[in-house]
Amino acid sequence: MKMWIALVLAALAAGASAQSCSCETMKWATCDGTPCSCSLMVGDNVKQTLNCNELIPKCFLMKGEMYRAKKGQDTRSVGGKPEESAFVDNDGIYDPECENDGKFKAKQCNNTEECWCVNSAGVRRTDKGDKNIKCEKLVETFWVRLQLTHKEVTKPVNAALLKSAIAEAINKRYKNFNKDLVEKIEYDPDARMVVVDVKKPKGERKSDLAHMAYYMEKDVKVLPLFKNQEKFEPTVEGQKLEMENILVYYVDEDPPTFTMKHLSGGIIAVIVVVVLAVVAGLLVLFFARRRQSQQYNKAQQREMEAM
Numbered sequence: 001m002k003m004w005i006a007l008v009l010a011a012l013a014a015g016a017s018a019q020s021c022s023c024e025t026m027k028w029a030t031c032d033g034t035p036c037s038c039s040l041m042v043g044d045n046v047k048q049t050l051n052c053n054e055l056i057p058k059c060f061l062m063k064g065e066m067y068r069a070k071k072g073q074d075t076r077s078v079g080g081k082p083e084e085s086a087f088v089d090n091d092g093i094y095d096p097e098c099e100n101d102g103k104f105k106a107k108q109c110n111n112t113e114e115c116w117c118v119n120s121a122g123v124r125r126t127d128k129g130d131k132n133i134k135c136e137k138l139v140e141t142f143w144v145r146l147q148l149t150h151k152e153v154t155k156p157v158n159a160a161l162l163k164s165a166i167a168e169a170i171n172k173r174y175k176n177f178n179k180d181l182v183e184k185i186e187y188d189p190d191a192r193m194v195v196v197d198v199k200k201p202k203g204e205r206k207s208d209l210a211h212m213a214y215y216m217e218k219d220v221k222v223l224p225l226f227k228n229q230e231k232f233e234p235t236v237e238g239q240k241l242e243m244e245n246i247l248v249y250y251v252d253e254d255p256p257t258f259t260m261k262h263l264s265g266g267i268i269a270v271i272v273v274v275v276l277a278v279v280a281g282l283l284v285l286f287f288a289r290r291r292q293s294q295q296y297n298k299a300q301q302r303e304m305e306a307m
């Protein structure tokens with residue numbers, strides 16, 4: 001009898017420890033060993049060791065995703081809805097160069113001759129150039145705007161409670177993300193749209209907005225990156241808000257340096273019209289002045305003749 005209990009206990013302990021050797025913040029990680037250590041394949045025979053107690057740096061995640069895509073592996077989890085598009089539909093994905101601590105290198109080339117500078121969220125903030133492009137430093141994203149839509153709900157959402165509900169959900173889900181950084185929420189009940197501004201003081205380097213935003217983008221757009229596939233669902237007055245769309249805007253500590261090349265046709269047309277109007281105005285002024293001075297000269301001449 002005693003032996004049985006001991007055996008059962010041993011089996012339970014073994015089960016528990018096997019289970020605990022997994023990566024909560026990255027479903028594609030492989031973990032083994034005692035002490036448990038987890039890593040992610042980011043290239044042929046290249047493994048990135050992960051700290052699964054925290055959100056995984058976006059740069060490592062992007063590398064891992066590019067690798068999976070290259071291998072033709074699913075970048076979502078099994079059982080995902082077939083109509084949900086895979087991540088390759090998200091533009092802006094490339095094979096990034098990461099620092100040892102998971103930060104993006106300021107200059108990125110996607111394994112090509114064409115390079116550009118990125119912000120701390122790995123998002124391009126300059127024109128594309130050649131390999132000699134200079135990226136002085138990695139410019140920090142200090143503000144992200146998350147524009148989300150929630151699915152239809154039965155009860156109207158109490159907008160006054162939405163901010164704390166969202167801050168709470170973000171804090172819980174994204175590894176104690178500082179909820180004070182959830183600065184402002186705007187809500188449009190008709191469009192079911194929630195706009196969340198997450199902002200930190202310029203110069204603050206403790207919180208990383210990019211990691212949180214990337215996990216949330218995946219939570220809403222595709223499937224969670226977490227091992228646990230529960231949805232991101234802020235709860236307002238007992239009602240869960242399931243999210244279905246997300247758009248992320250990035251604001252950097254220094255403004256980006258895109259040039260006119262990237263202005264849309266509409267804006268260029270407006271600029272051309274304004275410039276033409278100004279030139280026309282100047283020409284009118286110029287000719288008006290000239291006529292005035294000619295008349296003045298003639299008058300002078302007549303006076304001279306009279307004398």
Ligand SMILES: *[C@@H]1O[C@H](CO)[C@@H](O)[C@H](O)[C@H]1NC(C)=O
Nearest residue numbers: 091092093094095109110111
């Ligand atoms: C990076 O390269 C991959 C092919 O290796 C391509 O699919 C992707 O669109 C590129 N991304 C960018 C931002 O250039």
